[in-house]
Amino acid sequence: MQSFAKKVDHKLSLPMRHPVSETKTSPVILSAENISVSFGGFMAVRGMNLALRKHELHFLIGPNGAGKTTMLDVICGKTKASSGKVLLGGEVDLTRKRDYEIASLGIGRKFQAPSVFPNLTVQENLELAADRNRSIFHTLRLRRSDTVTPKMLGILEQIGLPGREGERAGSLSHGEKQWLEIGMLLLQKPSVLLLDEPVAGMTDDETVKTGELLKEIAKTCSVVVVEHDMEFVRSFAAKVTVMHEGQLLKEGSMAEIQHDPRVAEVYLGKRREDHAAASSH
Ligand SMILES: Nc1ncnc2c1ncn2[C@@H]1O[C@H](COP(=O)(O)OP(=O)(O)OP(=O)(O)O)[C@@H](O)[C@H]1O
Numbered sequence: 001m002q003s004f005a006k007k008v009d010h011k012l013s014l015p016m017r018h019p020v021s022e023t024k025t026s027p028v029i030l031s032a033e034n035i036s037v038s039f040g041g042f043m044a045v046r047g048m049n050l051a052l053r054k055h056e057l058h059f060l061i062g063p064n065g066a067g068k069t070t071m072l073d074v075i076c077g078k079t080k081a082s083s084g085k086v087l088l089g090g091e092v093d094l095t096r097k098r099d100y101e102i103a104s105l106g107i108g109r110k111f112q113a114p115s116v117f118p119n120l121t122v123q124e125n126l127e128l129a130a131d132r133n134r135s136i137f138h139t140l141r142l143r144r145s146d147t148v149t150p151k152m153l154g155i156l157e158q159i160g161l162p163g164r165e166g167e168r169a170g171s172l173s174h175g176e177k178q179w180l181e182i183g184m185l186l187l188q189k190p191s192v193l194l195l196d197e198p199v200a201g202m203t204d205d206e207t208v209k210t211g212e213l214l215k216e217i218a219k220t221c222s223v224v225v226v227e228h229d230m231e232f233v234r235s236f237a238a239k240v241t242v243m244h245e246g247q248l249l250k251e252g253s254m255a256e257i258q259h260d261p262r263v264a265e266v267y268l269g270k271r272r273e274d275h276a277a278a279s280s281h
Pocket residue numbers: 001039042044062063064065066067068069070071
């Protein structure tokens with residue numbers, strides 16, 4: 001977890017690098033409607049709405065504890081909503097499905113920490129993802145297939161790990177592990193990818209490469225990215241939704257977001273609190 005306020009202060013006022021995305025007119029493929037989540041009486045999400053369009057790269061931002069991760073958890077079925085629904089394709093209500101059913105409907109979820117199998121090779125990790133019916137024991141027994149399928153070669157190329165299929169996943173850098181996990185999700189041909197802070201802990205170079213990868217993925221898939229790194233968010237012409245205290249605060253382009261006084265107040269107010277807390281220690 002990083003302090004959001006520390007990252008955003010002056011960056012909110014920098015000029016946009018790219019024009020606003022052109023996905024505004026594509027159809028909505030997933031909509032979370034009036035979602036609320038209670039954890040033992042504490043309302044982590046309160047009447048939240050989120051609409052995701054086809055091939056849209058959509059950032060979900062907000063201060064620590066705003067409810068961003070909880071929203072992703074509701075969409076992928078990890079957390080049950082207390083009320084509201086999540087419609088896929090306008091008709092299938094995901095809040096009535098189990099997490100594995102949601103995954104098989106084409107919703108891929110990546111958590112913040114990489115969760116590849118470190119003792120398996122890159123190829124074995126991909127093979128496991130490619131065949132969800134195959135158990136890890138089956139993969140271990142088979143070890144590596146003799147040939148890498150063209151589909152897998154394409155994924156290795158796309159995630160920036162061409163020729164690395166024989167390496168142990170545990171020996172990859174943090175960023176490379178994140179890419180491998182994204183590749184494992186891509187093998188399942190998702191229609192929606194949910195990514196939680198994909199560039200956290202990455203080097204600058206890895207962050208830039210991840211940005212390119214996300215742009216590429218969004219050509220075939222809709223992507224929701226929970227992100228704290230405002231500079232990273234600014235490098236996309238993407239839709240941005242701001243959450244605060246479990247609710248929708250503002251939605252629009254980065255330019256629209258940064259000129260909203262309520263957004264500034266949330267971040268700058270938070271920053272003042274951080275400073276006050278730091279100076280009292
Ligand atoms: N399982 C849980 N039980 C109780 N409270 C929880 C649980 N999960 C999250 N919360 C609380 O719900 C609120 C929203 O958490 P969430 O992780 O969704 O926020 P976030 O916007 O993703 O924050 P961050 O950017 O810090 O990850 C927080 O106050 C958090 O402490």
